[in-house]
Amino acid sequence: MSKRDYYEVLGVTKGVGEAELKKAYRKLAMKYHPDRNKGDANAEKKFKEAAEAYEILQDPQKRAQYDQFGHAGIGGQGGFGGGNMDFDVEDIFSRFGDIFGGGFFGEDVFSGGGRSRSRGRRREPGTPGSDLKIRIPLSLEEIAFGTEKKLKVKKQLICSTCSGTGAASDSDFETCSTCNGLGEVRQVTRTMLGQMVNVQACPTCQGEGRIIRNKCTSCSGEGRTNGEETIKVNIPSGVSDGNYLTLRDQGNAGRRGGSAGDLIVLIQETLHEHFKRDGNNIYYDLTLTVPQAVLGAELEVPTLKGKAKLRIEEGTQPGKLLRMRGKGIIGLNRSGEGDQYVRLNVYIPKKLTDKERTAIESLQGNDNFAISNQTEEEKGFFSKMKDVFGG
Structure with a gap:
């Protein structure tokens, strides 16, 4: 089943501003909020769908990729749960905690069982992993029709011994006594204007909420090791040199259970032996003999799909451009095929x-x-x- 357009999901146009985008999401989130629609599976689906759309469009980088490539531009991994809505509602509250807990819906708008603003939720464990960038060369044929690449990427992987926890065993953790497991501490400062509360990561546990007594010997307590992984990348047709795809959570593993970084795949278009590209169209230079130009001929010329016959009319002049429909590049999001143009030249011998x-x-x-x-x-x-x- 094809995915709905994210702008359509939120009921906004492509040029929508940040404030209007947030307003549109707020409206849908309030309408389909789980606390207002208990037991309604369809409402939960729409709630998740709106969250996925907002998660992409509120991020300038992801939004630019989506505008250019559609769903293919985010590698099928954009949004929560890899874009298949197989995620928990709590993931949404975790990702947009400032929105749901900071008056986005208003104080106590859901009476009786609504989520509290200060739930005392501990910070996510560990430290996020860094993003990786990799450049892949693509032939014009691969760009024309799309391709799947298997990339061997050297990166930090989750430690297989401790499963990323950094501890020798599950029993080698203890709750941080400084922050009582919250991962953050509050400092209250009195000023002329009243009390100022500053919340920061706990300096004892570095925001993890727990302390490791005995570290894993394989990763020295980091929860990750250096290694190599083979990653499949689906390249859509019609990409251009300098375009990039972002694969969520395919970068370096996080420290001690932290979220993984992203893998950014930069497209490099290699020069072709025969063709030159102009958008979705390609150009090929064909040199005729004098008899072929004068008398006409039927010749085989290379195309991105293999050899094809081309009819040369009698009296063809040098510089003439012949069009071969549908022999060009398939556009992004299958938006149509370009054409192949054949530029004719005539070889004039110097020695007779x-x-x-x-x-x-x-x-x-x-x-x-x-x-x-x-x-x-x-x-x-x-x-x-x-x-x-x-x-």
């Missing part, structure tokens, strides 16, 4: 045998070869002939 020279000389004075018979289109041909022979 006596027989060839006699044959050419016999044409002088022939009405069909008189310059006065040329059309506007053909004037360029005779100018080139003049340049070649130095006339």
